[in-house]
Amino acid sequence: MTVQQTLRELVAIDSVSSRSNAEIISYLAARCAARGLSVKRFPYTDENAVEKINLVAQTLVSDSTAAVELALVGHTDTVPFDSAWTDALRLTEKGGKLFGRGACDTKAFISAALTAIENVNLAKLEKPLALTFTADEEIGCLGAKRLAEGRPFTARYAIVGEPTSLHPMRAGKGYCLAKITVRGREAHSAYPQIGVSAIFRAARLIAHIEQIAEHLQSEQRAAFDPPYTTLNVGLIEGGSAKNIIAGECRFTLEWRTIPGQKSDYVLTLVKQAVEEMRTQDADLVVEIEASRADDSFETPSDSELVQFLEETCCRPSGTVAFGTEAPSMIALGADAVVFGPGDIRVAHRTGEFVPVDQLNESVRILQRAIEHFCM
């Protein structure tokens, strides 16, 4: 079967994150089993009681305890699609581009990986190769995080499929989020002296947070744009009426960390700012609820995987600005690089597509990677 036929079949299976991915996993398991790979399912139930499955398909080598040498990792879920996009599940070719939901993100990579294992003589592999297919990437890399916790395997190298226009991406910023609630005391606005405005308090705290953002620029990693940890207060709400001193004010704080900086470093600085404010405002109440802390990742530029992909793709390595499953693969011991056909800027859009030439090229590159690392 050609890589395009495989992509057509994968796109035809609706695997939006809210649905169970059991159907696409069955398809992938059958394709891997047909090549003689040992296939293991790691099912779990998501927060809406829907069954989700991670799949690890591994080549068999004489030493069954050997760590995986190379893992090819692709997420099976896609973002939702607009009902007006009637061809979302029907792969459509036009002008050298293949359109369909997931065609770019990330079923193109999965099709290339399946085609690569069908082109390589697996009997010649001396070191284990694993194809890893995950659930729930689009809603927070939840499937990959479960694999990292369960540790069903460790790997030396991992290629994490994402649309990077065939550029090897060896590092990425972390993504963290917290909800901050500042409390005050309600009162009639004609008598502010008997209340305490939560909004004024929040405003003072946010002024401190703006200073923290400036301070963060002092630590830089040149590989990133911008080269420092950024933060954002994206949402704010508070108060109950124009003539009531606000009793509560809530806002979100989001930050994207450069590698080498702990994901909770920003929170530590915010807590220090709160303590400093408390010296002037003794009964200040600030509640901080950290709701997400996805690590940054970085694989050294002299890693064999980075160097191999740079040479084989004829492109220098770079960094990604979006969240990926690479930190989970690093947790499993791997040097991880994010790589795949298609452009992330067209992913998640109606009419997402992968260029045919990049799809074909990625088959060739993955095939060479398998031969290079596992033979």
Ligand SMILES: [Zn+2]
């Ligand atoms: Zn993706």
